[in-house]
Amino acid sequence: MQYSEWVVVKTNQEYLQYISQSLNISLPLAQVLVSRGLKDIDEIYSFLNPSIDRIDPFEISGIYDAVKIINQAISNGVKILINGDYDADGLTSTAILYDTLHKMGAQVFYHIPHRIHHGYGLSTASIEKARKMGAKLIITVDCGIKDFDTIQYAKKEGIDVIITDHHEPLRVNGELILPDALFIVNPKIDENLSYQCLAGVGVAFMLAMALNRDNAMEYLDLVTLGTYADMVPLNTTNRALIKHGWGLIETPVRPSIKRLKDITGVNSNSLKGFHLSFYLIPRINAPGRIDHAQDVVKFLISEQSDEIEKLGQWLNQINSLRQKTEEKIMQEVEEKLTKEFNDEPVIVLWGDWHPGVAGTVASKLLERFNRPVFIFSVQNEKAKGSARSPANVNLQELLINSKDLLVRFGGHKQAAGMTLLKENLTKFKEKVCSIIRDQVLDDKNILCLDAAVSLSEINQKVTEEIKLLEPFGEGNREPVFGAKDLTVVNLRKVGNNHLKMFLRQNGSTVSSIGFDMGEENVLEGCLVDAAFTPTMNEWEGMKTLQLHLKALRRSQG
Template structure:
């Protein structure tokens, strides 16, 4: 540690954080702190990439109509906006299609293929979906429509009979990085197209804002290639923001972080698809006129407000259902109500996971089927659990921590029973207890301007590169700590260490801890460090994760 700290001219604490993340020497640390576009992999290493490029080029040469098809979430809509923006710069016969969440459901639909046929499209490029659409692709083929699939979800035993299937998770795909999001796979496609046209990676930087947004929203690891894409995408968002992003974040007159992307931009993009139609999100992302984008953003803000009210209402109803059924002590949460809005059940599943820390599935009625969103806890693969219950499921897909599924109503009871059994048998019981781990123990006097300046260079943060959590001990209230917010839910802290160094902090949802602080006994805190922007001033503040009495002795 001391050697690395000396090589980099940083504190031992910074060197310790780097070593924890697997950066053990100067060169590895330099690559981490200074990502380079040259570190991106050759897109032609991905299976079927040359086939995809050849087919798209042939479509352009023959003036065929191309349909860019994507899922209705942030990853899907940014993917569509990215590929459409790239192709339409030089080719006019391109149109977009986002399936209706309620009428068509997730992924490639027969209705979408019929739309392509009606509009004389002979090539569909599917983004963030399609890896399991065997019957849909076969139907399209019978109608004389070719498919290029760009997906990142796990394939089934078979893949569709498409012209090209781009998915690094295919077992026979040798692409070096497996954790791309759907928009990331779409970016590799335009990178391959650009290389074939004699362009370089620098010609594509303007599209990386789409990719960074999708990386943050889809909760993929921010490691390897994703870190490079997210790093340059965040620069693009901050230095050359497209008008859609400007319109969606008018209140943020400062440099945006990945946290802002996840909690400010992504929910608004998602809101259109949850409450209205996701094509609205694509339209604002590709809009060129600021006035028009602002008008559209106002509509999306209305959708977002409605979504917030609805998810609170449904979460409350779901918690009451758990209590009524006496399921507080189960290993899983599985709830259903036919009236619940399909657009927010994923958010509700996340909320329930926060309350009962366990794998969670929220069902609602969708046509003559039950549709659900699943969420998991850290370390447990909910996709594998669903696979073990596949005899009860009609269709499912997703990731380790999030998935979607549909089943027939008569299978709801058997599925609920089997899912509980599978999780009980396979989960490490320790994963059912939420845990916050400190990366490093530091004192307040370690938090210097230089320390924070270097800490910011660890960003963008996300899975695989989480924001450092610090432990500081033996702190006391200065007398200024107080409750804030509606119903005094939050805690505004002012804490001092024995050497007199004072820091302010905010503890969300910990208003009940004020009594502990006012008892004048010393406390330990777990926290992250952030900048607070207020009245034109910027100060460091602590974002408190937990507070406990100091154990003396």
């Protein structure tokens, strides 16, 4: 990829030396941490050594009252219904809270809505199920913050609702508008920034932790899966949660996680983010996309080997079907792009497509075009859509400014869902393009480097230190270093359009590889600037330093 500009945060070298010496880390790592906004010694130490002990769930408003009501309901034998969501975040949230309450002796049940029949959130179907079962308390997880009418219906039926959610609440002219629930647990309505980036599963876990802190620790594997799936920033509280949950997936105790790893072939004890993103999480998400996800919760918390085996195979089969469905839609999308896309600042496409895979299709197009993408599934007179956007576009603001054309919408800044009338699709496309045309066209394709270094500073110690930053993910990407005026030595193409070479600078020479960079304009012996992540390459028992190239450009002198 070509970048219009390479930038790096400039930091006082004396201060970097101070950080390096105080924390016994290298100067390159110190620069990485400072570039990511971590400038205080205590703050850096907390980032490198995240601790759950510092987390106090009662700092989130509504949790104290919710715990009190739940404990009273358990004591009085009140039936409780947990209303979840059909994606990995909502399913892990449901599993954690259901299992927690069940082990506390509650008469508890759960309801996972069907994507097509019920739609997202707290639906009237959930209220009807609660009424038929005699439940007098509904606890939502990963939903509810905008379900005004349904919560009023529940209240009319004599059913109390506690909302636990992490989605953006409704604001009108800056004023917060909340549903008339018994209590609301949503960090987005609090002033405490430590918890505002929690996924839905993180909020559910906070409630579970407030109910029984010791027992809650066993769910950190599920917290990790749900948090990673929802692509929330992996910093502050989220970092502490997944740092501790990572090991419970690497070396699983939970039978369902063991089985999921066996099915996917992820048996490595060195768990990486792509194992979750491309193998484990898609299988948890698949039923909610093209089937019914109710039994995913059963799979996650089951301890019966026969049941886990059966449900594990089902997840695998459903995921294969999801892949085939997605491939078919992508072929049709490619045809539409050829005919309908004229380099607009927003991609808006619709068709007679399965609504369950609209989000994954949108994600693929976002990665390819780096602009907001809306994919709509047209069914009868309505169009249900999923949207994804780059960091420079806030989908919530975009949708609020287009709300006159929408029946319903919700979600996050970079991922959202919406429904509108089929007849308004063209108007919607014109409006969103009009709103952000200048913003998107003026946006530069900038490569942000974590640190500027010389080759002599990059060694095995630095590669080992990078592991201190793991797990990598949203808001905490692998660090990218930049070095200038490097001589290209022994340049050659290998494999499927990859570049392999040595880079030399002032007596230091390091092996380098650039995947899918075979078309880069570099020649043997020329001077280049390189952006890279250092790694240790192991071959036949030998470990050698290798740079994974992210970008190359001719040195500018």
